[in-house]
Amino acid sequence: MREAATMKPIWRVKRTAAAYHRALPKPTVSRLLVYAAALIVLFLIVCALAPQWIARYSPTDMQADQILLPPGAAHWMGTDYFGRDVFSVIVYGARESLFIGFASVIVGGLSGGAIGALSGYFGGRVDNALMRVIDVLMTIPSVMLALAVAAALGPGLWNIILAVALSTVPNYARIMRGQILSIKNRPFIMASRSIGAAEFPVFIRHVLPNSLSPLLVMAAIGVGTSILTGSGLSFLGLGELKEIPDWGSLLSQGRGYLTVAWWICTFPGLAITLFVLSVNVIGDALRDALDPKKRRS
Template identity: 70%
Template sequence: MKEAAVSGGLSLARRRLLRLPRFNRSKLSASDLFVYGAAIAVAIIILCAIVPQWLAPYSPTAMQADQVLLHPSWAHPLGTDYFGRDVLSVVIYGSRDSLIIGFVSVLVGSITGGLIGALAGYAGGIIDTVLMRLVDVLMTIPGVLLALAIAAALGPSLTNVVLAVAAATVPGYARVMRGQIMSMKARPFITASRSIGATGPVIFWRHVLPNSLSPMFVMAAIGIGSSILTGAGLSFLGLGTIKEIPDWGALLSQGRGYLTVAWWICTFPGLAITLFVLSVNILGDRVRDRLDPKRSRG
């Protein structure tokens, strides 16, 4: 009996030891760590844009003649610029306009392009032909060039930059939405809805449109980064916002003349753009993996 009990205890202990490696499988993978890191980076930058006065150590407009072009130090972690302003404070305050350009332009472009694509795909016929030919004309112009032309025509301001960047993204959203709507119209449950007497508007708003939005969400999540890059490019060329507190693109433009003497003036705004765009792209890839049923089955 004692031997049986001992052997039973050993076998139980052995089984418990064999279960220990299973806890290792529950650890986060490398991709999960990247996603969580990207989410933290995006959250911090968004917090900088919402409440910059809580995070900035100095005023972004405070000019000190005796602290011009100081190297990064404990007092000024990112150094100072040619006006004696703290670069860290200017970068934190400049995140607001950069994020407004990225998020609002994606919102405006996705809604406008989505409505055009939905109308063209569901109506068909002459409406589809006319709308898609206009979209094809816009797609022949590179997005950056189209945004540059619109911003130059409207003049430098935050609203005009948002409209210019949004207009450059409209053709892509319209194409994606049209394809989704046309694919959804051919589904069996849409035919069944028609057979029981459902009207066209009811089918569109209750069945076709809600089931066609997933690719738009994915495209919008990934498009935020490219919109910020386009907005920064316009600001770099002098077509962005003209304010006392410049955005990241304007900071790059202002610091390029001092690159050999004060590399930190334009390096850290560039790193801020890189970090945010990279983080948004990582999160966009995760959103795509979650919303794409083909990838989730794979």
């Protein structure tokens, strides 16, 4: 009986320890996917910021004796019709492609967020006037709107950024307006007003910070969409002609060699696909992290 009495607590301790280890969070497939996506995005950002650390050759180094070489040990992604290393051109072209994506999201997100915040918080005539403009923009598909604006402004880097940003403004405005409408009449906002707080401090300190989560998630996912749209505009010839082309221009230049040199188009397209997919995965993870219903206690 004494041995049994002394063994029982030890068994409980072992059982508790085993239950504790089973309860520890383990890396799931989705979490590993997020880590992989973050590494891909980080690598491409490094390529854009410091391409000389990654690329083996200069993107302007043309070698007449190495034209249209297939992928191999010397050139991992082959060479193009000028004898340039495709991998080096993709690495150096990441700077402009990523700049289009991030800059258009910043411009479109700030503009659309400001419109939605003003419309949702003040309501009345301000809401009606701003939302009617947004409704007109939403009747036009975003790609067609970006194409029309880019064609009207002409080729150029900043013209593409403005075109892509304008096509995303309606979505940001609608998201922000809905969040403001759902928060501005909640009890803690009404309590702030009841103690004499002014409207502008209430908006800045309470309403706006509690409305930014969906906008941040949409902006994270929108980076990939903006790069895809910007690459499409460059593919159609609306991008700026430079010595080092962006990913969309690479696709456009290599489509004529698709039957004889598939790697010229394949690898820039793969870079676009990987970045867009990785950003979408990170955006989904950010949405789950900011959703209070999915947070663990």
